Amino acid sequence: MPTPLKILVPIKRVIDYAVKPRVNKARTAVETQGVKHSMNPFDELSIEAAVQMRERKNPPVDDILALSAGPAKCVDVLRTAMAMGADRSIHVEIPDAGQGQAELEPLGVAKLLATVVAEEGRNLVILGKQSIDDDSNQTGQMLAGLLGWGQATQASKIEFDDGDRVSVTREVDGGVDTVRFPLPGVITTDLRLNEPRYASLPNIMKAKKKKLEKKSLSDYGVDEGRRLKTLKVEEPPPRKGGGKVDDVDGMIAKLKELGAI
């Protein structure tokens, strides 16, 4: 009898992927006020992966816990996660997060998650491979390191066998590779893993009744001190379009002029 899965899916609220971010006037952070936010796209894949595991029933899934750490509005992305199929949520409120400085760093998030894993008896954590705001690509690996668990990053395929082992196909440079480890473990999702479902209206209504616990960092004994200090945030140097040419000969001539061929 395979061990039932107790899944933790950490999710992050980020500026919507389609919005072009703007650096604020003080050059201290990216402007987040009044900008559309949504769930980090890789985290949608994590929720979908967890829900698909429940649908496959082998191994059975005991429960799917979604967690987000950040400002009050993180509740929105947790509701979305529950509408997609997570059973319950924890919101670790960080009052000033989102203003650049107070946001937890990946190491802080990993420590928080390691505590939650212990308290909630999790045996599988599925995270996005990176958040599209900070682009660090660290949290899952750090969590696996802190817990001493197996890890599989950039997953494009996840399969369980009867012996509680999970085989994960990973996107690597030049192709894919496959690793296998027994649970517990940490998996981070890549874009090719699945197509996240849309939350239907009835499911959105049901999600409102699902349990959402409020916690604070001190509940988990995590200190929010940062190791990295932001000195400045700038716009990248703009590229000026060089204009258009009329035909292929014009293109070849211009490329030669620019020394590109």
Add this chain to the structure above:
Amino acid sequence: MLLTTCHSAFRQAQGSLRLLRTFKQQQRSAFARLLSSLAVLEQREGKLQSASLSAVTAAQKLGGQVTGFVAGSGVRLVAEEAAKVKGLEKIIMIENAAYDKALPENYAPLLAENIKKEQFTHVFAGHSAFGKNLMPRVAALLDVQQISDITAIEGEDTFVRPIYAGNAILTVQSSDKIKIITIRGTAFAAAEANGGSAEIINGVDPNVQIKTEWLSEDLAKSDRPDLATASKVVSGGRGLKSKEDFDRIILPLADALGAGIGASRAAVDSGFADNSLQVGQTGKNVAPQLYLCAGISGAIQHLAGMKDSKVIAAINKDADAPIFQVADVGLVGNLFEKVPELTEKLKQ
């Protein structure tokens, strides 16, 4: 009287401030002498992966002594090859087949032990699949907040990195004792493979037993230049319509130019090209001399992966496509006609 007291107090404060400053300067120069960096070198089947030589360059930019690190079976030959790399003074070598596939479960504790033993102040690795998988785990074991995908070094504790898919450039200062850093390969040229004569030493091997097994791999085989390091890249997008068209239109142009091949996410998702060829925020970052793309609109996620290219050329039928805002050379037209014409003319 009060004024004088204030004044002298002010002077005293100024004096001690100056003292403090000199002290800090002394401390900084003393520190500069103590800088000691480790460049983690990736090896595959007994071959040094040249892409990881950018880590050596980054470490050299920082100053101080630079040591290389290789682990795996039969790794003596790799270590000897690495010993010739210019800028490396020492190579730490660990001969053990357990590290062949660089599984982070045992490779991370191995690295952490060697970093602690030799008291490196900085550790550099490429922000490749290898570095991304491994280094955060090392950082966690050492209780360090890693700095990912840096594009510049401003000082021993200050680094520059793109965030928000390259739409903002962040400068951060680290307060960690050990700096764990992954670097963007295209921002640091590879160190020269010759001219060095490093000493090879055996590192410590904690030999951590793990339950993770490496099963298999499926790598795209190609004689073309590697996408991430190619000096020219030809890239296709959704406009190519099918895999057959992608191969028929894009491959000959790449061959004519001796270029590596890239693709947009749309092209990869539609099955026109292999996943590993995706250029962009979630794929590869490239910065070739020439990035020539056809049928790519230029979404911000794609631009994130190629906008540091020296020259960008684009062929697209939509004159308002965002790609034309960054392209040095733009041609509005049907790629099914223009690209073959370009290929023919380049061959002549």
